[in-house]
Amino acid sequence: MTRIYIKDLANHIGQEVTIKGWVDIRRDQGKLIFFDFRDVTGKVQGVILPNAKSAHEVGSKLRPEWVVEVKGKVNQRPEKNAQKEKQNGTIELEILEIVILSEAVETPFELGIDVNVDTHLDLLPFTLRSEKSKAIFKVQATIARAFREYFGGEGFTEFQAPKLIGDDAEGGANSFDVTYFKHIAHLAQSPQLYKQIMVGVFERVFAIGNVYRAEKHSTTRHLNEYTSMDMEMGFIDSFEEIMNIENGYLVYLSEILNKECSADFALLKASIPVVPAKIPRMSLRDAQVLITKETGKDCTKEPDLEPEHERWLCTYAQEKLGSDFIFITNFPTAKRPFYTFRNKQDPTYTDGFDLLFRGVEITTGAQRIHNYNDLVASMKEKKLDPEKFSYYLQAFKYGMPPHGGFGLGLERLTAKLLGIDNVKEATLFPRDINRIDNLLSK
Amino acid sequence: MTRIYIKDLANHIGQEVTIKGWVDIRRDQGKLIFFDFRDVTGKVQGVILPNAKSAHEVGSKLRPEWVVEVKGKVNQRPEKNAQKEKQNGTIELEILEIVILSEAVETPFELGIDVNVDTHLDLLPFTLRSEKSKAIFKVQATIARAFREYFGGEGFTEFQAPKLIGDDAEGGANSFDVTYFKHIAHLAQSPQLYKQIMVGVFERVFAIGNVYRAEKHSTTRHLNEYTSMDMEMGFIDSFEEIMNIENGYLVYLSEILNKECSADFALLKASIPVVPAKIPRMSLRDAQVLITKETGKDCTKEPDLEPEHERWLCTYAQEKLGSDFIFITNFPTAKRPFYTFRNKQDPTYTDGFDLLFRGVEITTGAQRIHNYNDLVASMKEKKLDPEKFSYYLQAFKYGMPPHGGFGLGLERLTAKLLGIDNVKEATLFPRDINRIDNLLSK
Structure with a gap:
């Protein structure tokens, strides 16, 4: 039947x-x-x-x-x-x-009751079956699908970025080493260099895939393997266009979530954010002046936002500007990666942004340097060896348009949207310093 | 303007x-x-x-x-x-x-002219811009998109399978080692165990992502990192349903390719295959009897198909059955992984299949063992230690429905569809024993 x-x-x-x-x-x-x-x-x-x-x-x-x-x-x-x-x-x-x-053996506890995170993770093949977990990962799948639909509709081509990276460009304390025959390779920390290369091919590209950070901490915020949703687009006039298109995605996402996931949000006692047609934008300097004026603590000399400032700005945006989101722009060149485009009026600041949402940064984006000589000069200024980036630099030798993009962590966004405190609960099979599925032996 | x-x-x-x-x-x-x-x-x-x-x-x-x-x-x-x-x-x-x-420096040769594979790979940020490469990777993006659309439409939920795997279940000569703090981890060779776990959660799931094989050969067929499109579905009555749904995907794919990529196929002088509403199916034993009868060489005692037999069967299917595709079913239990469901009439054979297309196998699929005790017994028979699979086995302890699925290599399918001899030309940034982007130093 x-x-x-x-x-x-x-x-x-x-x-x-x-x-x-x-x-x-x-x-x-x-x-x-x-x-x-x-x-x-x-x-x-x-x-x-x-x-x-x-x-x-x-x-x-x-x-x-x-x-x-x-x-x-x-x-x-x-x-x-x-x-x-x-x-x-x-x-x-x-x-x-x-x-x-x-048949099934006796369950260790009733499915769906609250248990501590370690018990939850020890028993994921069982605990993921709870209504709550299913709602979380249905929402997560929807966020990723909405990303593909939105950028696909905007003329972007999806590609699969490699995760196995040579010893040339990457490395450093934050990267995992892979024994690659007689060599050492690394796990990619982002698809950044590849998505820029792909702008030379398809102009507008996106990639959704795993990235790796060798974080030595096991906290509610750290993951050693997570999912990055990345886009990059060519022929832009300014980094404002990157913010515009991310804004467009978030508006689309909230429509889809309202249509398909309102029951999941209700189950998790979370609310789908209202995304303004134009998310407010504020330069870091203006933000620091504002925070200093309102809180009495001078932060105008700091090169970046402290977590407490991010939280303050989110509260401000919500209360005064009616938005759960706020773009903070023009961080100092010294604090941003070598490929970040510099502001023409003041090259000590970049044409880049963070997007803050419910107290934390969920995106970093920027226009990128497209001129070969400027890019090499920027590497040298950051004490990087252009020789090690020779593969990537070919894209710039052979003519790259002005371009930019952003990356968005899928698990963090899922957690923030659903009001989940520990990002591991919004990660299907989280890896941390102590755990890959089972706890690692000491 | x-x-x-x-x-x-x-x-x-x-x-x-x-x-x-x-x-x-x-x-x-x-x-x-x-x-x-x-x-x-x-x-x-x-x-x-x-x-x-x-x-x-x-x-x-x-x-x-x-x-x-x-x-x-x-x-x-x-x-x-x-x-x-x-x-x-x-x-x-x-x-x-x-x-x-x-600006751009002088190009090493005119974009789009035929060059040898090594030159092509040395200069990918330039050579990928050719009409031919763009057509290949547009088709590839379309294959993956069609997979998502088709299985999404059939009630499947996409999930991100982890690629960083513990030392317990995986390992062996074909796996890459990752230095994971004080431990050794591995790069996943497939999302198999995770997609089965996820059947317990969402019943029908799929995943598209990188997988890794530590192949020591650099040939036109080998890749060390490739993209696997994987699905798994619960509550099946027989492995025939897995073939049916793969057949349905291929029909849908050919419709989409005809609609969106006919110019790309024309440029590459390739033809979009006609996919029959019911792809012919033949058991391995029947296939071996047929090959033996027609070629005069007895292969009925062999446990698997040799490459020449795969080619012979594809030619046969095309000429006699009017199909570019043929399913070969019921391979011996001895040659299939531990989780493969055994045929009820004759447990020395499995309820699984390969799909052959244009001379090669492009899919392996099967019903899986869902009974915990049968699964443990099968592991032991294959000299595997159930203790090492304890995490995965939880799914079966806590009740798993009959289920099955298949995996499809994106790059190989792209190459076969487009008549490309070297799979590396159908791989965006191919990794092999000698190369990660640049040639590795000796």
């Missing part, structure tokens, strides 16, 4: 149907056995009546997480038992026949 | 427009200077007439790969000069003004 998804059962009242899924909960009440069954689309209550002998025999063995195929009749619940606010709360499946597809 | 894309110029005959792009070719003819300009949408011929003094001054400096902004008037070419079969062959841009956005 064709499988009916649990979400569609209410369209089959009075009919015999087959569902497939997991036993979520079992409750015995005298001669009745009640179950909640779960499939990817939701849950439904089923009951075995005393006269259903063969179903009773199988049903009495079932425990949570057993996988079953259930034939039953969809009944309307009597008005007094109806729970209208709940999925399938007005119907019930009268169970006629159960086939066991897989 | 708003930039007009080169593909749209024919809609602006008689108007002054601005284009942006690269100088593709320059030809001086007496007092006239001709150019081909190139942007991501195509090429157009431009001409500087002798009276356009300032344009002449700038234009006389230009060489291939210089990046320019060109103001000009779109003119219809006289009938005798029209090249109707060519993009923009009936129009010409009368150049009024040129702004140089970037």
Whole structure:
């Protein structure tokens, strides 16, 4: 018999149907056995009546997480038992026949109850099945899909950036070493150099993929492997265009989230942000003057924003400018990577930006240097050896248009959107200094 | 002035427009200077007439790969000069003004001419700009997009599989070692174990991402980092469903390629395959009996198909069954991974398949073992230590539905579709034992 998804059962009242899924909960009440069954689309209550002998025999063995195929009749619940606010709360499946597809051992605790992060991570193949985890990773998949749809629609071509990087351009304390035959290679910290090369090919490109940071800390913010959503576009007149297009993506994302994920946000008690058509923009210097004036603590000499300043600016943007987002622009050249384009009026500042959202930076973006000689000079100024970047520099030798782009960490954005404090809960299989799936032995 | 894309110029005959792009070719003819300009949408011929003094001054400096902004008037070419079969062959841009956005050094050879693979790879930031390379990677992006669209439409959820794998489950000669703080980790050879875990969460999942093989050979077939498109689905009745859904994807892919990439296939002198609504299926044993009968060489005792047999079967399928594709099913259990489901009638054979296309295997797929005890027994039979798979095995302890899936190598599929002999030409930034971008020092 064709499988009916649990979400569609209410369209089959009075009919015999087959569902497939997991036993979520079992409750015995005298001669009745009640179950909640779960499939990817939701849950439904089923009951075995005393006269259903063969179903009773199988049903009495079932425990949570057993996988079953259930034939039953969809009944309307009597008005007094109806729970209208709940999925399938007005119907019930009268169970006629159960086939066991897989047994399960006793679960360590009831699926979905709050456990500490380490227990959650130890048992991910089980704990990821909770409603909460499913909602988180459905939202995450939607964020990435919206990125592809939006930039695809804007004429961007997706490419797969390599993650295995030579010993020439990358390296440093933050990179993982890979034994590559007789050589040492590295895991990419970003697709930056490749997306710039690809601007020379397709003008507008994006890439979504894993990146690596050899962070030695295990905190609620650090991940050693995460997903970066990166775009880069050519023939821009100014870095304002990069902010404009990111703004456009965020507006699109919030539309899609409202359309497809409002139940997930409700479950997680989170709110989908309103994204203004024009997210406010403020230069770092103006921001520092403002913070100094309002808080009385002088930060105008600092080269960057402290976490407390990011939080302050987010509160300010929300209260005074009516926006959950704010772009902070023109960070000092000294604090930005070698490829960052310098402001023409004052080359000690860059034409780049951070995007702040709910207290933290979620994006770094900028126009990039496209002139070969300027790029080599900038490398030298930063004490980098242009020889080690010879592969990448070819793109600039052979003519690169003015271009820029940004990167957006998928897990951090997911966590911030959903109000999740520990980014590891918004990461499918998080790796940190102590853990790759299982805890690493000491 | 708003930039007009080169593909749209024919809609602006008689108007002054601005284009942006690269100088593709320059030809001086007496007092006239001709150019081909190139942007991501195509090429157009431009001409500087002798009276356009300032344009002449700038234009006389230009060489291939210089990046320019060109103001000009779109003119219809006289009938005798029209090249109707060519993009923009009936129009010409009368150049009024040129702004140089970037200079370029002299190119090592004319973009697009045939060079040997090593030269091509040495100069990728330049050579990827050729029409041929752009067509290859546009087709590749389209294959991946079609995969996402098709499986997304079939209720699959995309997830990001980790590439950094612990020392427990993976390992062996074919895996790269990563120095992970005080431990050794590995680069994933496939997302297999994770996509199975995710079936327990979302029932139907797919992942597109890099995978790694420490191949010690540099050949036209080997890659050390490639892109795997993987799907896995739960609640199947048989592995036939996996073949059905892969068949459905390939039908959809061929529709999309016909709609969006026919010019790219024409440029590469390749043909988009016709995908039958039902790709022929043949068991390995039947295939071996057939090969033995037709070729006179007995291969019925062999545990697998030799490359020559794969080629023979592809020719047979094309000539006798009218299909570029053929599924070969039920390989011996001894030759398949531990998680492969065994045929109920004869457990020495598996419920799995290979898909052959144009002479080679492009997919391996199967139903998987979903019963915990069967899975542990299969590991032991294969001399694997279940303890090392404890994380993965949790999914099976806590109830897994019958499930299966397949993996498809993006670069190999791209190469086979486009008739490219060396898979490295269908890989954006190929890594092999001798090369990560630049040749590795000896």
